[in-house]
Amino acid sequence: MQKSKISEWTKEQNKWFESALAIFDTETPDRWSNVAAFVPGKSEYEVREQYEELKADINNIESGLIEDPESYLVQNRGFNSFGNRLFRSRSFDHERRKGVPWTEEEHRRFLMGLQVHGKGDWRNISRNFVMTKTPTQVASHAQKYYARQHSEGKEKRRPSIHDITTIHLLPRATNSGLSFQPTRYQVQG
Template sequence: MELPSSSSKYKAWSFEENKLFENCIAMEYVSSDEFDWWTPIANVFFRGTRTPDEIKNHYNQLVFDVNEIENGRFCIPKYKDDKVDNYNNGHDNFIYKKKKIRYTQWSKDEHRLFVIGAMIYGGGDWRSISRMVVKTRSPIQVASHAQKFYDRKKHPKNTKRASIHDITTVDHDTTLDLCQRNLIDLQTFQSYIAKLAEQDQATGEQGRH
């Protein structure tokens, strides 16, 4: 287990920040099996008010506290204040979620939906991609997947092993199949096909110059 690191510049977490952090755990936006959740969480949810390292240290402190509690080495005091009482609830929820959270590999269909969503909404609007296209994944999961996708696209020669990240576009027939299986709605299908047409037109114009 990674111990929380101490810092002379530590800034106490507010009640609102702790609730936001607990919500990230409750919604399964944090997984110890995944490479880097901290940067997307900092950008999408905390919007720069907390650094990735601060969030990671806060998570590690929570893991440490929970392990101490489970091993009988730490007792949570009983508070009357409702806000402080949420400290107890947060730890109880984390104990439950810690056992429940499991990272699952993205399917090819999910990745194709991600490619479609990124084309429509742009690489960065993880909320819209999650809400409108890849509905089986949270914004943080979409952001984390995007990190790997764009890194693979930028450095294609760094690995020889095949990956779903090698799928960088989705053709008309495959998109139609996704629509017929109700994985995307008609509006998303039409929007993506229009984007493909724009891309093909731009590529054709570049080829003529």
């Protein structure tokens, strides 16, 4: 769309760019001249521009506006080698992450995953049920969920998504050919 504006970045250049960002973090004085020095054929200015572009993309991704972040980055800016690791590491800008609220749908899928994989297997729950959240996010969500269960019957509580528990799941038809057939792969790190 608006991509024709930026001068062409080759895959090679992007790779160097990635590496440079990781090496020279936000704290680095003269960051951009250092980064530029790492990217053949790109000026400090161009490198800064590329960074702003990337930052915008990441904002969109984290706002959930982009469904498949990984292939988005690969296609739109030739990123490849590091998936979405870069901006999850300290090397990337750390304006406190906003946090996209869980939808009820996601929460239900979480509960289903819980039944299939069991408590603690956040990795597979993330992979097979709540694909929109990372294992860490699932774990964080689970922590809140269990905390609320255990503090049940306590004073003034306001309604929460965590009040939807596993017993609220529709009992999936046993014989009518529905539906809920989790494709489950056991994934090992």
